[in-house]
Amino acid sequence: AQKITQTQPGMFVQEKEAVTLDCTYDTSDPSYGLFWYKQPSSGEMIFLIYQGSYDQQNATEGRYSLNFQKARKSANLVISASQLGDSAMYFCAMREVPPSGGSNYKLTFGKGTLLTVNP
Amino acid sequence: GAVVSQHPSRVICKSGTSVKIECRSLDFQATTMFWYRQFPKQSLMLMATSNEGSKATYEQGVEKDKFLINHASLTLSTLTVTSAHPEDSSFYICSGARDRGPDTQYFGPGTRLTVL
Numbered sequence: 762a763q764k765i766t767q768t769q770p771g772m773f774v775q776e777k778e779a780v781t782l783d784c785t786y787d788t789s790d791p792s793y794g795l796f797w798y799k800q801p802s803s804g805e806m807i808f809l810i811y812q813g814s815y816d817q818q819n820a821t822e823g824r825y826s827l828n829f830q831k832a833r834k835s836a837n838l839v840i841s842a843s844q845l846g847d848s849a850m851y852f853c854a855m856r857e858v859p860p861s862g863g864s865n866y867k868l869t870f871g872k873g874t875l876l877t878v879n880p
Numbered sequence: 881g882a883v884v885s886q887h888p889s890r891v892i893c894k895s896g897t898s899v900k901i902e903c904r905s906l907d908f909q910a911t912t913m914f915w916y917r918q919f920p921k922q923s924l925m926l927m928a929t930s931n932e933g934s935k936a937t938y939e940q941g942v943e944k945d946k947f948l949i950n951h952a953s954l955t956l957s958t959l960t961v962t963s964a965h966p967e968d969s970s971f972y973i974c975s976g977a978r979d980r981g982p983d984t985q986y987f988g989p990g991t992r993l994t995v996l
Contacts, residue, residue, distance in 0.1 A: 796984070798987070804990040805988075806975070808987070811984060866977075867929065868926070870923045
C-alpha cells in the first residue's frame with residue numbers, strides 16, 4: 762500500500778483564488794511528520810510547510826496552511842490568493858520513526874500534483 | 881533557511897564513463913545527507929542515506945557499487961555514478977539534515993545527468 766497518496770495529478774486555479782491540494786497518508790506509528798514541498802520547473806525542491814503528528818494546531822506559513830485531519834489521515838495543503846509563480850509540482854511527504862535498528866529518518870514522497878495558476 | 885548546493889547542475893557524458901556529483905550544505909552542518917533520483921514526471925525515490933564519516937545505507941534495489949557515495953565532511957557529500965549507461969540518465973537531488981533525528985531535509989537544486 763502506498764504510504765502517501767496524492768490523488769490529483771493536476772489542478773488548475775485562477776489567480777488570486779485559493780486551492781487545496783490533497784494528501785492522505787498511511788502509517789501505524791504514533792509519531793510522524795508531514796511535509797509539503799514545491800518543485801518548480803527548475804527542479805529545486807522548496808520546503809513549504811511542516812506538520813507534526815502531535816501538533817495541536819494546523820501549521821501555517823504565510824499563504825500556505827496545512828489542513829491536518831489526523832483521524833482521516835489527511836494533510837491537505839491550502840494555498841490562498843494563488844499567484845502565477847505558484848505554478849509548479851507539489852509533493853506531500855511523510856517522515857516516520859526509523860524501524861528498529863535503523864537510525865535515519867527518511868522521507869517518503871507522494872507522486873505529486875501539478876498546479877497551474879491561470880491569469 | 882538552510883542552503884544546499886549541487887555541482888554540476890547539468891552533465892552530459894558518454895556511456896561507460898564515471899560522473900561525480902557534489903552536494904554541499906552552505907550554511908549548516910549536515911550530519912545526514914540523502915540522495916534521490918527522479919525520472920521525468922515522477923516522484924523522488926530515495927537512493928541512499930549517508931552519515932558523515934560512515935558508510936552510506938542504500939535502499940533496496942540500488943547498486944552500491946554503481947552509485948558510490950562519500951560523506952567525508954559535515955558539509956560535503958559526493959555521488960559517483962560509475963560506468964554510466966543511458967538508463968542512468970535522470971535528475972539526481974541531494975538533501976541535507978542537521979541530525980539523524982527528525983530534522984527537516986533541505987534540498988539542493990538537482991543535477992540533470994544525460995548519458996549518451
